Amino acid sequence: xxxxxxxxxxxxxxxxxxxxxxxxxxxxxxGLFNLGGDVSKGLIGMLSLVxxxxxxxxxxxxxxxxxxxxxxxELLASQPLKRxxxxxxxxxxxxxxxxxxxxxxxxxxxxxxxxxxxxxxxxAVGLALTLIFVAIAFxxxxxxxDKARGVGMAMLVWFYFALLHGGLxxxxxxxxxxxxxxxxxxxxIALNPIDLGRVVVLLQMDVSALxxxxxxxxxxxxxxxxxxxxxxxxxxxxxxxxxxLACWIFRKxxx
Amino acid sequence: MLVSRHLTKSFGRLRALDDVGVSMxxxxxxxxxxxxxxxxxxxxxxxxxxxxxxKGELTLDGTCLLxxxxxxxxxxxxxxxxxxxxxxxxxxxxxxxxxxxxxxxxRSDEDLIDAFEIGKLAHKTARxxxxxxxxxxxxxxxxxxxxxxxxxDEPTAGLxxxxxxxxxxxxxxxxxxxxxxLLTSHILSDLDEITSDVLYLxxxxxxxxxxxxxxxxxxxxxxxxxxxxxxxxxxxDA
Numbered sequence: 001x002x003x004x005x006x007x008x009x010x011x012x013x014x015x016x017x018x019x020x021x022x023x024x025x026x027x028x029x030x031g032l033f034n035l036g037g038d039v040s041k042g043l044i045g046m047l048s049l050v051x052x053x054x055x056x057x058x059x060x061x062x063x064x065x066x067x068x069x070x071x072x073x074e075l076l077a078s079q080p081l082k083r084x085x086x087x088x089x090x091x092x093x094x095x096x097x098x099x100x101x102x103x104x105x106x107x108x109x110x111x112x113x114x115x116x117x118x119x120x121x122x123x124a125v126g127l128a129l130t131l132i133f134v135a136i137a138f139x140x141x142x143x144x145x146d147k148a149r150g151v152g153m154a155m156l157v158w159f160y161f162a163l164l165h166g167g168l169x170x171x172x173x174x175x176x177x178x179x180x181x182x183x184x185x186x187x188x189i190a191l192n193p194i195d196l197g198r199v200v201v202l203l204q205m206d207v208s209a210l211x212x213x214x215x216x217x218x219x220x221x222x223x224x225x226x227x228x229x230x231x232x233x234x235x236x237x238x239x240x241x242x243x244x245l246a247c248w249i250f251r252k253x254x255x
Numbered sequence: 256m257l258v259s260r261h262l263t264k265s266f267g268r269l270r271a272l273d274d275v276g277v278s279m280x281x282x283x284x285x286x287x288x289x290x291x292x293x294x295x296x297x298x299x300x301x302x303x304x305x306x307x308x309x310k311g312e313l314t315l316d317g318t319c320l321l322x323x324x325x326x327x328x329x330x331x332x333x334x335x336x337x338x339x340x341x342x343x344x345x346x347x348x349x350x351x352x353x354x355x356x357x358x359x360x361x362r363s364d365e366d367l368i369d370a371f372e373i374g375k376l377a378h379k380t381a382r383x384x385x386x387x388x389x390x391x392x393x394x395x396x397x398x399x400x401x402x403x404x405x406x407x408d409e410p411t412a413g414l415x416x417x418x419x420x421x422x423x424x425x426x427x428x429x430x431x432x433x434x435x436x437l438l439t440s441h442i443l444s445d446l447d448e449i450t451s452d453v454l455y456l457x458x459x460x461x462x463x464x465x466x467x468x469x470x471x472x473x474x475x476x477x478x479x480x481x482x483x484x485x486x487x488x489x490x491x492d493a
Contacts, residue, residue, distance in 0.1 A: 003354045007343060014342035014380070071338035075396075078303040079352075080328040080359055254266075255305040 001089045004076070008093025012065070018101050021057055025049075025105025033113040040205070043114050043122060047201050050106060050126045051194050052162055055133045058098055059154040062137025065094050067147040074255045087138070087250045091243065095134040102126050121204040121228075125197040132193050132238045133158075139246040142253065165192045193238045200231045256280050256435055257302065257404065262311035264297055264459075271297040272308065273459040279452075281403070284426070284436040286446055286467075288483065289456035295439045296335070298456070299406055302437070303332055315404075328359040331402035335409045337393035339381035345392060346377035352396055360400040367395045370421045386413045394422055398429070405429060406437045411445050423449050447479035455483070462490070 012018050032045035066073075069090060076086045106126055110119040137154055144150040169188050173181060189195045262275040272294045279285055287295045300306035301313060304320065304327060313320045320326055339348050349368070368374070371391040376384070384392065390413045397405060405426070411419040426449050430436050440446045453470060455462040463486075467479065474482045 003351065007340065007347065007351045010347065011340035011342045069340065071334065071336060072340055074305060075332070075334065075337070075339075076355075077305055078327060078330070078332040078334075079355060080325045081355065082324050252307060254307060255300070 001085045001092070004086065004089025005093045005096065008069075008090055009097050012093065012097040017061070018097055021061075021098075022101035022105040025053070025102065026108065029106050029109035033109055039114045039116075040118075043118055043205070046106065046110070046114075047122060047198065050102075050122060050129070051198055054102065054126050054129045055162060055194060056158050058095075058130050058133035059137045059140075059158050060151065061098065062094050062134040063141045063150050063154040064147075066090065066138055066141035067150060070255075077255055083251045083253075084247050087142070087247055091134065091138055091246075094138075095131050098130045098134060099127050102130055118201065118204045122201050125201055128232075128235050128239070129193060129197055132235065132242070135239055135242040135246065139242040139249075142246045142250045161192050161194050165195065169195075190234045193235060196231045196235055196238075200228050200235075203227050203231075256316055258314045259298075259301075260312050260314075262298070262301060262308050262313065264294075264301065264306060264308045270459045272301070275311070275456075275459070275461055277454060277461065277464055279435055279437070281433045281435055282430065282451075284430050284438065284449055284451045285454050286450040286452070287437065287439045287454050287456065288443065289462070293456040294459040295456055296408060297459075299408055299437065299439065302406065303327065303330065325359075328356070328400070329403045331397035331400065331405045333390075333393045333397035333405075333407045333410055335412070337389040339389070339392070341382040342380055344378055344380050345373060345384070348381060348392065349373070349377075349396070349399070352399065356400050360402075362401050364398050364401040367391075367398050367421070367425055370425070371395060371418060387415060387418065390414050391418060394425075398425065402434075404435045404437065408439050409441065410438065411440065411442070419445075443480040443483055450479070453479070455486075457490075462486075 028049055029046060032049065033039070033042035073086060073090065076089075077083060103123070107123055110123055113119075136157060140153045140157065141150050144153060165188075169185070172188070173185065189199060257279040258277070260276050262272050263270075264272040269292075271292075275294070275298060287298065289295055297306055301308050302320065304324060307321065315326050315329065318326060343351070353363075371394070373392065373395055376388060376392075379388075381389075390410075394407075394410065397407065407426070410422055410426075414422065423446070426436055426438075430449070430451075436449070438446055438450065447467060450467050452464065452466050454464045470479070470482050471477050474485060476482050476485075
């Protein structure tokens with residue numbers, strides 16, 4: 001498996017798209033830290049950037065990579081390799097390459113301007129989202145044969161998690177504001193990895209009370225440490241379930 | 256050696272393979288023919304474990320192929336369309352396959368790498384290769400680990416005449432070493448000289464499976480293309 005990972009990463013790095021991704025992140029991060037004036041404003045800007053851009057890039061890049069590697073995956077599958085090994089090799093190659101780009105593009109500025117617990121939490125959330133959304137991208141690509149449909153689905157997934165989910169949540173909160181909604185709200189947050197990531201960073205920022213309903217709620221209900229730990233646990237599920245499903249489908253798939 | 260029993264596969268409503276039972280032995284060179292969509296590629300892909308049949312079984316020397324991916328070390332496959340990671344160099348692709356296959360084979364066979372002068376392409380990235388060069392690289396990889404079974408899907412399509420001759424010569428040499436060769440082709444006249452048996456599929460069913468010499472004798476014609484055309488016409492009339 002590691003042999004496959006190695007060559008997948010080599011191929012991706014040479015494609016230069018990933019380098020462009022790292023450089024754009026780098027430029028945007030430096031911009032945010034320099035324009036905002038103070039570090040915490042910069043970090044809030046970085047948070048929005050990471051929460052929006054990382055899932056989008058991972059979904060699109062992961063999906064397109066899978067479809068473009070189709071014939072090569074077929075060749076690998078005709079070798080004495082298990083299907084699971086091939087899929088995990090491809091997955092880890094893509095996910096690790098994107099993690100590397102994120103560490104370069106966002107990690108370096110954080111290290112220079114905001115080497116605090118919050119800064120590192122932000123990076124950890126970025127890495128977790130990378131792993132999760134590449135896994136979701138692979139699940140979509142494995143389940144759909146048609147490339148156009150697969151890429152379209154990836155964009156819909158992003159649209160839902162990045163924009164729609166929050167709107168729906170607000171709608172529900174307003175509609176049922178007369179009822180106690182703490183627990184349902186928590187459940188709704190858990191259903192969106194991007195929201196979870198946001199909550200983790202905001203809890204760490206210690207400005208959660210100022211950052212609206214969900215942050216205050218989470219802090220109130222769980223406290224910082226338990227809150228972060230349970231969010232991390234749910235994020236792990238968000239990684240493992242799509243990955244396991246993708247492997248399960250791929251094992252029985254006709255190539 | 257390679258035996259299929261009641262092999263059946265449907266894609267939606269289409270029956271790609273319908274109760275296919277054949278037995279192939281070492282030293283045979285079987286040419287799979289049939290109209291488009293007759294199940295040739297599906298049959299090959301079943302043997303390679305790329306397509307999982309709905310029913311039936313496939314065995315290699317008595318062991319089930321479907322449950323044992325490691326048995327595929329005995330099979331070399333040259334696909335119809337070879338595509339490799341765009342930005343890897345030819346040399347890296349060969350090196351990668353060697354790494355993946357480390358410990359799964361007894362000896363390497365680099366005859367084709369030399370004959371096709373792949374060394375000269377080693378620094379080209381896969382993206383810049385022409386169709387014919389890709390075919391050559393695919394062929395090299397299929398033969399590289401000296402497998403007992405060679406599966407070549409449209410091997411001469413896209414190759415220049417010289418390269419096609421080199422490949423055919425290689426196939427002949429491997430068959431002489433008592434290996435099983437499985438070929439498909441649309442251009443019938445192209446491969447009849449390296450074929451020992453013809454497996455004719457229509458709509459996923461075996462129309463016939465006979466030695467090529469017998470076909471020639473029966474129809475009094477030494478050209479496979481004409482013989483097949485005649486049989487197809489007879490089938491259409493009947």
